[in-house]
Amino acid sequence: MGMGTLYGIGVGPGDSGLLTVKGREILGRSQVICVPKSKTERESVALSVVKPYLAEDAVVEELLFPMSRDEAVLEAHWQEAAQAVAKLLEQYDSVAFLTIGDPLLYSTFGYLLKFLQQVAPQAPVEVVPGISSFNAAASLLRIPLVEQNERLAVVPLPVTEQEFLGLSQYVDTVVFLKVSAGFDELLDLLEASEFADEVYLVSRCGTGDEFWTNDPFAMRGQKIDYLSLLIAKRRKG
Amino acid sequence: MGMGTLYGIGVGPGDSGLLTVKGREILGRSQVICVPKSKTERESVALSVVKPYLAEDAVVEELLFPMSRDEAVLEAHWQEAAQAVAKLLEQYDSVAFLTIGDPLLYSTFGYLLKFLQQVAPQAPVEVVPGISSFNAAASLLRIPLVEQNERLAVVPLPVTEQEFLGLSQYVDTVVFLKVSAGFDELLDLLEASEFADEVYLVSRCGTGDEFWTNDPFAMRGQKIDYLSLLIAKRRKG
Known part of the structure; x- marks a missing residue:
């Protein structure tokens, strides 16, 4: 018997309208919906985004992951998750695996894929x-991220002064992710650079409680939401 | 009388299924669809992507642009286009402006927006x-673009050796756009770097005649399709 297909689906930043037509169509006919979830979440954000589109009898499988920095702990959990998914693919034709944003840009789906290719290399994927959070943020702000021959960098924090000074010579726009860890230090770096004039902070983009400002420097010392990014553009001319 | 709303809609890389649910919904009720088009195109790619979703009586307005490197020529055309759009917004409630990929990542929509804000600052937008071409390309290839704390750079060609050597110190994955202009020179740069082992070329991603290879070095000397990008990843460990 052949195996079912695993669909890795990027649900976008948090707005149900930003799922793709194709993603919506696949979710509507998927028998099982796999959702990675940390212990601290009440409900998966990814699941809440797609709820309106799921088949009535769809089975939701939560794959629980520890918030661990220990690579071995994480790998063990991903291996287990891949085995669970492989088992589902033996039972069902269509298994969807949800990720916030894009499945291959800072997503956990890459891990699942790696381990699934080990435990079930024949599984069709x-x-x-x-939609990535920074594309959605630019739409919200209505500012071009990059134009013509400009260069873009995407940098999750932490970032050192040396690294920022080096990298910033070569790019026109920097998107910083995970900015809640080290926000004030990031503002210091930007303030001393050519990237101080045009800086935007966007939190929870695409959700009901999204927030943005073009003066993040005024927020020094405040607690920044975990789901925040910052866009900084080089001074022109 | 109030003005209609201008919707800047990213239609994704070229596959109708990769339009967002929201984009589809807005297109279905838009009375006018504006499409930027160069003289050499027979039909706009963006228009062909959304054709299945348009209202039957939707009016398509083609905005013709020269393929010019002369900034003044381009600006004059964009100013004219913004005036045309402003006029449409006085007549219609909902005017959609299409762009391939994302409207704020290397798109002409940024120009339109800038000039529209000058000629009709009160127009709601x-x-x-x-979906950007490189996200779609990663999905096609089923490879993570970046994971965890890796850094991503997006670089349209041309790129000099000095720039690539400098930038590449700070990033883990580089997406090169517009690679048909200077393909062999780019291969030379990559071959002499830590980015030679994992390199993918993707052409016309999301369309019927998409093509990809993980050995672009074998294509040296060949003519590369204009709609091509290259993803290069740093050697690990």
């Missing part, structure tokens, strides 16, 4: 891209 | 993000 299709990946459906999703 | 909503931007709907779209």
Whole structure:
């Protein structure tokens, strides 16, 4: 008997309208919906985004992951998750695995894929891209991220002064992710650079309680939401 | 009388299924669809992507642009286009402006927005993000673009050796756009770097005649399709 297909689906930043037509269509006919979830979450954000589109009898499988920095702990959990998914693919034709944003840009789906290729190399996999948080943030702000021959960098924190000074010579726009860890230090770096004039902070983009400001420097010392990014553009001319 | 709303809609890389649910919904009720088009195209790619979703009586307005490197020529055309759009917004409630990929990542929509804000600053604008070509390419290849704390750079060609050597110290994955202009020179740069082992070329991603290879070095000397990008990843360990 052949195996079912695993669909890795990017659900976008948090707004149900930003799922793709293809993602919606696949979710509507998927018998099982796999959702990675940390212990601290009440409900998966990814699951809440797609709820309106799920088949009535769809089975939701939560894959629980520890918030661990220990690579070995994480790998053990991903291996277990891949085995669970492989088992589901023996039972069902269509298994969807949800990720916030895009499945291959800072997503856990890459891990699942790696381990699934080990435990079930014959399993058919299709990946459906999703809108990344920084594309959605630019739409919200209505500012071009990059134009013509400009260069873009995407940098999750932490970032050192040396690294920022080096990298910033070569790019026109920097998107910083995970900015809640080291926000004030990041503002210091930006303030001393050519990237101080045009800086935007966007939190929880695409959700009901999204927030943005073009003066993040005024927020020094405040607690920044975990789901925040910062866009900094080089001074022109 | 109030003005209609301009919707800047990213239609994704070229596959109708990769439009967002929100983009589809707005297109279905838009009375006018604006499409930027160069003289050499027979039909706009963006228009062909959304054709299945348009209202039957939707009016398509083609905005013709020269393929010019002369900034003044381009600006004059964009100013004219912004005036045309402003006029449409006086007549219609909902005017959609299409762009391939995302409207704020290397798109002409940024120009339109800038000039529209000059000629009709009161016009309401909503931007709907779209899937970028490199996210779609990663999905096609089923490889993570970046994971965990890795850094991503997006670099349209041309790129000099000095720039690549400098930038590449700070990033883990580089997406090169517009690679048909200087393909062999780019291969030379990569071959002499830590980015030679994992390199993918993707052409016309998301369309019927998409093509990809993980050995672009074998294509040296060949003509590369204009709609091509290259993903290069740093050697690990």
